[in-house]
């Protein structure tokens with residue numbers, strides 16, 4: 001065991017014990033409020049460019065298993081915990097969190113007062129941070145952080161480079177991969193869909209040549225405004241076949257429709273986020289991971305209707321287009337990790353496809 005430090009941009013220092021990789025790391029620090037699901041969080045590509053602190057104090061107690069990955073190669077920059085478990089106990093356990101983080105070159109730091117750290121992030125907003133060995137002078141690190149901008153090319157870093165197919169006998173779905181969680185793919189294969197996963201920068205023409213029944217816009221890391229080419233493509237695709245957007249995909253639909261997005265102070269991350277559906281007056285507990293949100297006021301001048309809101313802060317959680325078959329949610333209906341209250345949204349998407357086929361047929365007979 002060796003000492004490490006977590007240094008925040010404002011000069012706050014937490015000294016802790018090193019685990020995982022001994023690599024130095026620089027990125028944005030965010031907190032996740034889930035009580036379980038650290039494996040899915042660590043492997044969620046939307047954390048590209050970020051390090052995560054868990055508000056739940058014990059992490060690693062059920063180890064790492066082969067089933068719960070959201071991507072093969074995690075892009076997270078660091079893991080900050082109060083206590084990490086060295087001797088996991090679970091029938092699915094295959095390796096310890098420490099072994100996994102070492103293998104994937106992800107630095108970890110334990111022994112941190114994560115309650116204090118979270119309070120600082122809540123008060124000041126998400127910040128730049130570094131995980132490093134203790135022998136580097138803090139002033140030098142703070143100086144480096146102040147003068148170094150955060151990355152803006154995360155979608156490019158995590159999107160697939162080439163298209164690939166996951167075959168099925170049902171509807172043909174084109175899934176645009178901005179940093180897709182495998183959970184989304186699992187929801188479509190469960191429903192027998194034929195899924196073609198394409199890179200984030202695939203043109204609208206290429207996507208239409210695949211003759212999809214529906215188009216899925218995935219989650220992904222970073223600021224949605226960092227991928228202007230994706231916004232253009234979504235705009236071109238709207239109005240043809242049904243489109244469903246999740247998280248970054250939802251934000252891209254908003255921008256393509258003329259709404260705006262804003263950076264939140266500290267975001268929503270965790271499997272315990274309440275969302276109210278304004279159409280049914282019902283509440284779902286959702287899984288979330290986002291630091292940007294669609295600006296509620298900007299919806300007025302668009303054709304988007306607000307369908308769902310966060311019960312924590314009233315921010316936009318769901319949208320529906322008034323004239324074309326497009327809908328989206330800011331949260332994760334694929335859960336992974338978190339509650340499965342909203343997985344029926346994938347069924348709603350397939351129902352929309354069935355209905356759009358019926359309408360097209362009827363139009364032919366008129």
Ligand SMILES: NC(=O)CC[C@H](N)C(=O)O
Pocket residue numbers: 046218219220221222223224246247248249289290291292293
């Ligand atoms: N999980 C996501 O798709 C996150 C979307 C976006 N990167 C945000 O932080 O708001």
